[in-house]
Amino acid sequence: MKYATLLLLILFTSFTPIETKVYICGSGGAKKYHFKETCRGLKSCNHGVNEVTLSQAKGLGLTLCGWED
Numbered sequence: 001m002k003y004a005t006l007l008l009l010i011l012f013t014s015f016t017p018i019e020t021k022v023y024i025c026g027s028g029g030a031k032k033y034h035f036k037e038t039c040r041g042l043k044s045c046n047h048g049v050n051e052v053t054l055s056q057a058k059g060l061g062l063t064l065c066g067w068e069d
Helices: 002-014 054-059
Strands: 020-023 048-055
Touching: 002 048, 048 054
Parallel strands: none
Antiparallel strands: 020 048
């Protein structure tokens, strides 16, 4: 029992949450992020689609695409 508790403690303290990945248009003027790479809001992107973390996208001031609301 003591070892099981210790193992659980180690697992919970070493767990790092995985960041949610989102997609943004590679242009400097992008204003939105998208959860799906196939979102229709990315159809007009001519600069390539980049995968970034949600926190990076929000740090750039981007907001969620209206098609995914």
